[in-house]
Amino acid sequence: MSDFDMMDLPPKIVARLAEMGITEPTPIQKQAIPHALNGRDVMGLAQTGTGKTAAFGVPLVARMLEEGGRPAPRSVRGLVLAPTRELASQIAQNLRGFCEHTKMRVQMVVGGQSINAQIKRLERGADLLVATPGRLLDLMDRRAVRLEDTTFLVLDEADQMLDMGFIHDLRKIAAVIPEKRQTMLFSATMPKLMAELAQSFLRSPIRVEVSPPGKAADKVTQEVHFIAKAEKAGLLIELLDKHRDERALVFGRTKHGSEKLMKQLVNAGFAATSIHGNKSQGQRDRAIEGFKSGDIRVLVATDVAARGLDIPDVKHVYNYDLPNVPDNYVHRIGRTARAGKDGAAVAFCAPDEMGELKAIQKVMGITIPVASGRPWEPMDAPDKPAGRGRGRRRGPRPGQGQKQGQGQQGKPKAAAKPSGGRGRRRRKPGQGRSAAA
Template sequence: MTKFTDLGLAEPLLKALAAEGYETPTPIQAQAIPHILKGRDLLGAAQTGTGKTAAFSLPMLHRLLGKPRQMPQRAVRVLILSPTRELAAQIETSIRTYAQFTTLRSTVIFGGVPVGKQIRALGEKVDILVATPGRLLDLVDQRAVSLREIEFLVLDEADQMLDLGFIHALRRIATLIPKERLTLLFSATMPKPIREIASAYLTDPVEVAVTPVATTAEKIDQRVIFTEQGDKPALLAKTLNVPELERAIVFTRTKHGADKVVRQLGQSGIEAAAIHGNKSQGQRERALGGFRDGSLRILVATDIAARGIDVDGVSHVVNYDLPNVPETYVHRIGRTARAGAAGLAIAFCTPEERGDLAAIEKLTGVKPTPIGEVPYWDGRTPKKPQQNRGGRGQQQARPQGQGRPQGQQGKRSEQGQRPEHGGHNRNHAGGAPRPERHERPRNPERAPRPEAATQRKEGASAKEGLGGVAFLQQRTQQPRTNGARRRAR
């Protein structure tokens, strides 16, 4: 079995690994580190929780130690791009741990916090910069950091960067760094757009894939509970009230949904905190800090945190809402069973989410074990019932030949509207039947033509394509039949 001491890493790095108790590299580390030490671009595919950070950090630190440089002010040698704040902070913490016995320095920048402290940090000697794309470009525009001396470019979780819309930022960053560099791209999934980015950013890369794309960890026990949407709050409280639960992450689809789940759990006497994009950086750090030190056992999160939470001891992951994208499910449940541990992933599935569950099963090749009675499903996603909003045209259908109710007839007579075809004419006060309009028009010359109704319908359908002025012009050119109709009455 390969050990870190067999990979040829520098002594300060091996000392740091020994201090942390790391002896044996993971598969992605054992395969990637030798290629990076040789100076090859690398395209790595591995699911979350397999040690990708050390796979690119250790050989990168080794090469920096072997070629010390005197850098210009505000210039850095390594740029590591991350899609989320949490993941960026996590990467920088790991790099600081591996470089604790060296003179190499690192810092992290991301949005959501005041920029002044980050600018001051970049003014000092910094070798390695971990950043989110948006804040990095802001500081580049302010000339707080220079990318002209970059030797290493690392794109971590590249597929999530695409999901969050960072492609334009990545293209601009690529124009600001030297072409002569070592580029490493790591991703949990490898869709076609990632292949296109790899071909544009990497030169003759080595491909390393330790697990099939979108494969879940083997030690995750996946289960599903079929339920209704209104029953989810009580079901979640029951699921989290088990003695074997150490730490649990509950994933929701929306930010509002995460806050709502926290309130509902609080009503059941379960303390929880939410983490999502609308939370301030201080709130997010406090929630994650409490979750890591064990003072908070339940964390409710959206998908923005699906790859940014690296906490040991997460025993349960609950998909309160199934994700629309099947790959997201893989990242969510990857928060448990990390570093070789076992974990339990439970998914709540409503009838409307059956299609999402089928897509997840097709992608992963794993069918979660049902808990409780499984309702019948014909393989189709049921449509939501149409809501009756009232209004005209939604009256109950009457059997053919049956007249309008008496109350409605009286109402129509009071309004003076025309009777139904085939019905009797209204009577005058003297009891004499009222003559038909076409028999005694007061102004025969201006009586409405039979085809007037058809013309009006055509004009009404055509007005949707006319502008305001054109529509008024059309109205002025039509014969004025409304007044004639009123006089005919």
């Protein structure tokens, strides 16, 4: 008898979980499922890859089966909101698995697909609807979906939805859902705005927490290469060439940069493709399917793939560009070492990325081992003679750049910028985030 049998779950769900190879609950499932089955609101803190979908999906399906009933036309009984198309697709796939051998209907609506086809599918209503906020609002504006009968609401990866600017969309959606509902919110981090959102959406929630923010999977080995930006592509090709038969996920910061890098890898003879915000949903789906099947060995992606991409056999994750948001690094490397397997995470750090690297190490509470190069040194102090500094330089220490800028505006003791300094300024945290979507 498994722990699932001890949770008062319907026997058909326990049997279905066993068919899916899910026999023992993960820590987040052990903590969340009993409270959710009792009808309590749940606030879960857990990283991706910890079994969160089953933590809310299993009790959601169980409670809806217990209540019975069928959805009215264009109505939804349970709603799951996710930040990206990829994550929504992953959730919908899992929920359909849990609902196998039942009459429950699971639908998904996301951007990048025909809205008319989605309107047609929703005419019969849905027991469970998985949606991205923007597309759901479009359908609500067209009166293609009604949420007046929705009594279950799940917000998955809520912190990422806030990062992507969905806060107003979430409030608009919640405003039309009955107050008498069960709400579950899952997030990898708990910033101040997230705490405020949870307070307004949940009623006396039970808080469950596993895998504290900033903690990577135990079986991920990490290393960093200190390398000039212009030399990154050559090093990546060299490293990828050592394991051509293994899957590798490469993260870039921008859509344009990721596409350009993918083409370089194809020209170098790798079976590579890319996913980012400029790709249609069909292109993104085909890229992921090719990666899962093994036809594609290298997937270049922006942070749209940092969460929700559940492919157990990803052996290597390369942070070609370090993320602006340090928590995204944890999500990125969480794409490897899944299902108890080993994995390797390799980061490339250019001179203008030292700030991002320091922020990542601070969040994780570790110093990432150095594979090659050495940490980029600070800029020379203004009073040092020219030519006495080190050959490798990075930008000014935090705050130093502001003082120099003030000096150029007329304040005393302005420092001239040394020749051969960095070519561009490091992005401020948060800049460029929308470009990666």
